[in-house]
Amino acid sequence: MQPSAAMREYLAEIYRLEEDSSTVSTTSLADRLSVSAPAVPRMLKRLRNAGYVKHIPYQGFELTELGRQEALKEIRRHRILEVFLVNVMGFTWDETHELADDLGKGLNDTITQRMAEMTNQPARCPHGEPIPDSEGILPPIVDTCIMNLGVGHKGEISRVRTHDPERLQYFATLGLVPAARFEIVGRAPFNGPMRLRVGREDIVLGVELTKLLWVTYEDA
Numbered sequence: 001m002q003p004s005a006a007m008r009e010y011l012a013e014i015y016r017l018e019e020d021s022s023t024v025s026t027t028s029l030a031d032r033l034s035v036s037a038p039a040v041p042r043m044l045k046r047l048r049n050a051g052y053v054k055h056i057p058y059q060g061f062e063l064t065e066l067g068r069q070e071a072l073k074e075i076r077r078h079r080i081l082e083v084f085l086v087n088v089m090g091f092t093w094d095e096t097h098e099l100a101d102d103l104g105k106g107l108n109d110t111i112t113q114r115m116a117e118m119t120n121q122p123a124r125c126p127h128g129e130p131i132p133d134s135e136g137i138l139p140p141i142v143d144t145c146i147m148n149l150g151v152g153h154k155g156e157i158s159r160v161r162t163h164d165p166e167r168l169q170y171f172a173t174l175g176l177v178p179a180a181r182f183e184i185v186g187r188a189p190f191n192g193p194m195r196l197r198v199g200r201e202d203i204v205l206g207v208e209l210t211k212l213l214w215v216t217y218e219d220a
Contacts (some may be wrong), residue, residue, distance in 0.1 A: 014063055076123075150184065153183070180198060
């Protein structure tokens with residue numbers, strides 16, 4: 001059974017949620033997909049009957065291997081479409097996620113492959129997230145949340161892990177985009193604000209924003 005567009009959307013979102021937690025609750029899934037709470041169990045039942053997810057008692061749901069394969073196919077389509085929207089169509093990175101959600105429902109592998117060719121086979125989306133290859137294999141990425149680092153560390157922004165347009169716009173005004181260089185020049189105790197040097201500017205970020213930045217770094 002080939003998953004419908006709605007099923008593919010659920011599988012991709014379950015995959016994203018599993019990156020932060022091994023199992024996924026119906027509440028978190030409803031929040032991320034902006035759907036009603038009663039709609040989620042109905043879809044999860046369809047996905048379970050098709051062999052894409054399994055229920056872990058008292059914990060939540062997780063993808064099966066088949067579900068993971070389908071999720072990665074959908075994530076590939078979505079992220080290549082995001083690159084195409086930015087590089088070819090001229091949209092900004094804060095516009096792409098919602099547009100890709102809408103346009104991706106009719107996307108097939110043939111069109112996805114042509115868009116990949118037109119954008120030089122991208123390895124990452126505009127937010128820095130890795131793009132699975134045509135076999136559904138993710139390229140290796142070794143990075144960490146910037147909150148795990150201390151004063152003196154230098155490095156490069158790897159991923160900006162939010163789809164919120166206002167936050168993405170703000171990060172862009174600060175120059176905090178993938179491949180930007182940074183240095184941590186100050187940090188308050190107890191996970192307080194962090195001061196970063198980006199170019200010649202010093203920027204102070206609170207914990208809600210710093211936890212969205214994933215980086216590669218050099219030893220301090």
